Structures are given as C-alpha cells and as structure tokens.
Amino acid sequence: MAMMEYIDAIRLAMKEEMALDDNVFVLGEDVGLKGGVFTTTKGLQEQFGEDRVLDTPLAESAIAGVAIGAAMYGMKPIAEMQYSDFMLPATNQIISEAAKIRYRSNNDWSCPIVVRAPIGGGVFGGLYHSQCMESVFFGTAGLKIVAPYSAYDAKGLLKAAVRDPDPVLFFENKKCYKLIKGDVPDDDYVVPIGEANLLRSGDDITVISYSLPLHFIMQAAEELEQEEGITSHVLDLRTIQPLDRQAIIDAARHTGKVLIVHEDNLTGGVGGEVAAIIAEECLFDLDAPIRRLAGPDTPPMPINPPQEKFFMLNKDKVKVAMRDLALF
Amino acid sequence: MKAEGTIDQQTRHEQIGLTDAQAIEMYKYMLLARKFDERCHLLQRAGKINFHVSGVGHEAAQVGAAFALDREEDYFLPYYRDYGFVLSVGMTARELMLSAFAKAEDPNSGGRQMPGHFGSKRLRIVTGSSPVTTQVPHAVGVALAAKMKKKKLVSFVTFGEGSSNQGDFHEGCNFAGVHKLPVIMMCQNNQYAISVPAHKQISGKISDRALGYGFPGVQVDGNDVLEVYRVTKEARERAINGEGPTLIEAMLYRLSPHSTSDNDLAYRTQEEVDENWKKDSLPRYKKYLIDCGIWSEEQDAELSKEYVQIMKEATEYADNAPYPRAEDTLLHVFAGDEEGNQ
Known part of the structure; x- marks a missing residue:
C-alpha cells in the first residue's frame, strides 16, 4: 500500500496491465518520450518501447480509429485524448464505430478499446481545456463510461477497463491529477465497472x-x-x-x-x-x-x-x- | 485489351503470373457479382427486398484486387459496393442474399444491417458501417497490430472517391505513412458521389494525394481486371517487404444509379451512361479470354445458366429463412448479454 497521487495511480494501472498482457499498448499525442502533457504516461515508453507507447500524429479520429482497428485484430489499445475537449473529432469513430461493432456484427467482432480523456475545469483552461464530455457520450448504447474520483478507484477502474471486452471511456479528472492523493495497493486489484x-x-x-x-x-x-x-x-x-x-x-x-x-x-x-x-x-x-x-x-x-x-x-x-x- | 503479349507470345495474364485457370476464375467472380447485383435489383423492384446498393461497373477492380491478396491471411475492409470483392474472398451468394433479406442467418450482421455492410471474422472481412471512410483508420489499426505482432499480412481497404474527401481518409493515410504500415488503400473512383460528379468533388488526382503522405499512389484502369491485379500485387509485395502503404485509384464508372432509391437520370444523361456501358469490363474481359483460346461462348452460356440457378437457390433459401427473433434486439450490446448480464 502506497500513498500516491491520482495521476500516479492511472500510470500504475497502465504499467501493470502492459506488463501483464503484451496486447496492451498506449497511443496518443505526446504520450511517448514526453510522457504526456500531464505526465500520465511518463516512463512507459522507456519501459515498454516505442512500439507499445506510440506518439501519434495530431489527429484524434485516427487515434480512435487506429485503436479500433487494432482492437478488432485482437489488441487491447489504450487511446489517450489529450483533453476531452479535443475528442470530438473522434466522436464518429467512438459512437458510430466502437460502440456498435459487437452489435452490428451480431457478436462476431468486438472492440475492446479504452479511451482515456481528461475532463473538468478549475485549472484556468478556458472554454476548450475545461469541459466535461460525458453527456456527449452518455446514452450511446454499447459504450461503458467511468469517471473515478479517488486514486484507488482510478487504478482499479482503469485496470477493469483494459480487461473489459467492450469499449470503455475513462474520464479522468485533470484537477484531481495532483490534488488528490490516496492509498493505492500495489497488488492486482480491479474496481468492477457498473458498481457504485x-x-x-x-x-x-x-x-x-x-x-x-x-x-x-x-x-x-x-x-x-x-x-x-x-x-x-x-x-x-x-x-x-x-x-x-x-x-x-x-x-x-x-x-x-x-x-x-x-x-x-x-x-x-x-x-x-x-x-x-x-x-x-x-x-x-x-x-x-x-x-x-x-x-x-x-x-x-x-x-x-x-x-x-x-x-x-x-x-x-x-x-x-x-x-x-x-x-x- | 489484347490477348497476345509482345514477348515470346505470353498472354497478358501469364506475364503477370496468373495461370489460365486463375484468369478464368477471376472472370467467374466478376460475372457472379454482376448476376447477384442484377438479381437484387429485380428483387427490390418486385418488393421482395427493401433496398439494394449496386456494384455494377466495379467488378473488375474488386476481383482483380482480391486475387492479388493472400485470401488466407490478409484482412479486408471493403465498402458497400464490394460484392465482387467479398465473393472473391469467400462469401457465398447465399450469404449475401441472407443479408439482402435481413435474415437471422446472415453472417454479416445477423440481419441487423443494410445490405452491403459486410463483415465476417471467419473470412477476415472486418465489420463495416454506413458513415463513409471510417474503415480507413481501422485498416491502418489492423496493419499496425500485424506489424506489432510480426505477422506477414496486409490489410486492404476500399472506398469511393467521394469518401476520399473525408478526414478519416487523410488521417488514416498519414498515420499509415508515418509508421510505414502494410496497408493497401484502394479508391474505386466511379465518378459520382450519389449525384455529385467528380469535378465537383476533387480538383486534383486522388492517387497524387499519396505523395503528400510519403508513399506511392497509382492510378489504374479499373475496368481492366489484369491491370488492377498487377498493381495490387505490387502493392502487396511492397507492404510485406516493410516498404509501407500504397494508394490505388481504380478509375471506373458507376453504371447503375447510386442505389435503388436513386434516379440517376436526374443528374446525368442516358448518353453518358450508355457511353460508359461500352467500357464495361465484363464483355471486355470475356473477349480477352476467348481470344486467348481459354474460354468460349458455349462455356459462357453454360456459366450464366449455372449462375441463374445459384441465384434462384440463394433467393429461395434467403426468402424462406427465418428473421431474427424480435426479443434478440437486446442482444450483443455488450459481451455476455445472452447470459442476462445486460
């Protein structure tokens, strides 16, 4: 059990899942060498290599769409949207594609992706670095949506999201990143999706x-x-x-x-x-x-x-x- | 299309590595796709099915490309006109007809999606949707995964020239170019996005766009099945050798209206359509095979008869097959729905 920040718990979840399963990989803008604009993926490229922590071109629909294609092949991608405000170009890929792949193929194909996106304001982010995007996706059948408040839940829910056989939107709160600290066990626990x-x-x-x-x-x-x-x-x-x-x-x-x-x-x-x-x-x-x-x-x-x-x-x-x- | 080559009397198909039997098989799939299209058109007009979106005029490009791929290993992301393609990679007329009738046994979607929305994990045909071009980034993702897993395969994705203006085309091409991924993108440029003619969609050449993404783009006569085969085969070799993607622009003409809901003569002339029927790949390729001495009018008549029978059987089967159960509407939103985990 260690006291850690919310952002560290998110990073730890990715690190553990990547170590456990070769099919898990991270892609997004600046997630590689820089380790993300918030440092959420810091150190992951060093540990797992460029192939599994991909710096992508600045194009959110491709980040989501490429993740979806890889997931249909059998991978477990974690796609990072730098801010949830910028995920709207990927909305077609998330709502028209990821959410409907199992349903439209009558259970033949599936799309086990995780899309991580920071939500929330109070950081002097203005109109486009502060929004909460959950209501845009809420009500779309076929998507699971989680939004942890504690470091413990952030780790456990992200691990559950990675292992989930269906697409999960993981809305992490950027104000919580450094503000919130808590006890986070270093064992392999998950917080089940769907449980309040x-x-x-x-x-x-x-x-x-x-x-x-x-x-x-x-x-x-x-x-x-x-x-x-x-x-x-x-x-x-x-x-x-x-x-x-x-x-x-x-x-x-x-x-x-x-x-x-x-x-x-x-x-x-x-x-x-x-x-x-x-x-x-x-x-x-x-x-x-x-x-x-x-x-x-x-x-x-x-x-x-x-x-x-x-x-x-x-x-x-x-x-x-x-x-x-x-x-x- | 001339049968004789210039060097040592090799036929064109032999020069590009195709046996006589393969050259004939390609023709068979082209004709099968055409017959399927014709049958669906009739069924829609007769009120037996709701809708049909046609691939007439696209057969040579679709079949030529399919034969150049590894039909045991590669992944396919066809678009809604690709009957010739999906038939060539293993889908049957009966399966397509089950989709046209939206029956439970339809392997594409269990009768959930419109016809032309292909998908079959068994055949590695990746499930598709109606918003156009979303499949391009998916193909790139499949290719990325294959590269990560060190698998010798390519992903092959098609779309129309209208779709090539969507952001997903450009985002997908760019991503594939940056990572030198084994993906082949084939645009079936049929000159129309429903009613909008090519000159109102594109001011340059679609194939030239590849240059901006750092990989080759080739324009090819989409009515010439052998030429499409040749360029796709080259693209596949490049992809497998780690040399990255290729964009192929197959030039052809949508001989039918956009769909059974479209009246094409509201925006183009009968003369224009008639003119393009003269370039139809089917009679052209048939003549080539006959000139090569490996096909005959008698065999052709026999094959047509056989296909009439196949279509009849497929139609009867699909017509009589049960619809999905109404209560199964709720299934497969998430994994495990069938166990009541909804």
Missing part, C-alpha cells in the same frame, strides 16, 4: 455524484455533521454508464432526500437520468423534490478567475445545497 460505491453513510440527505465534486461533497458532509448535526449519505456512481440502478434506488430510499451533483452542464447531464430512475422507482419514498446541482448551461468555462469560479462547483456551493435540502 457508498462513500459515507448518513440519515438526513443522500448526495449522488461522480468525479471531482465528490471531494467537495465529502468535505461539506463532514462540516455539516460537525457543525450542524446533518448527516449525509454519499454515493459515488463511479461508472456512469451503465448506471448502478439498484445502488441509486437504495441510496435514495435511505434518506428520502436526494441531491445529484456534477460539474457537467445541468441540461442533458447524467443527473437527469439519475433523477428519472429515482422518480420511476421510488418516488413515494421521497420526502423532498429531487434536486440537482451542476454546471450552469453555458459553455464551460471562461478563463478569467471570477467567471471560472462562478461556473465551478466548490465546497461552499455544495454545502449550501446540502443544507438547504436537509432543512426542506
């Missing part, structure tokens, strides 16, 4: 989220309990497609008051679907309307500090929403 995780038990409100906002939620939950005796039941979705319906229903029923939080825009975000599941399955167990706290419906997000701060979630915003719901 209860981070905190409480009886007053349920908060459902994924990725970075969970850190704000956990801090706010701690303070609310200490200061005001409000206890929170916090569920980390971890996998946002397919959603862990039962965990969502159980968590909602537990307190009857639900707040759903994500940084992605409110409209069309994952939260709407989570709310729909709760409304369909346990409406009569609720004691308050379902609430959502999310990024406003503007393009995410201006680079100037006041507007970036306005867009981003933080502990205080989350705490207000949680208290408000508790007092309903």
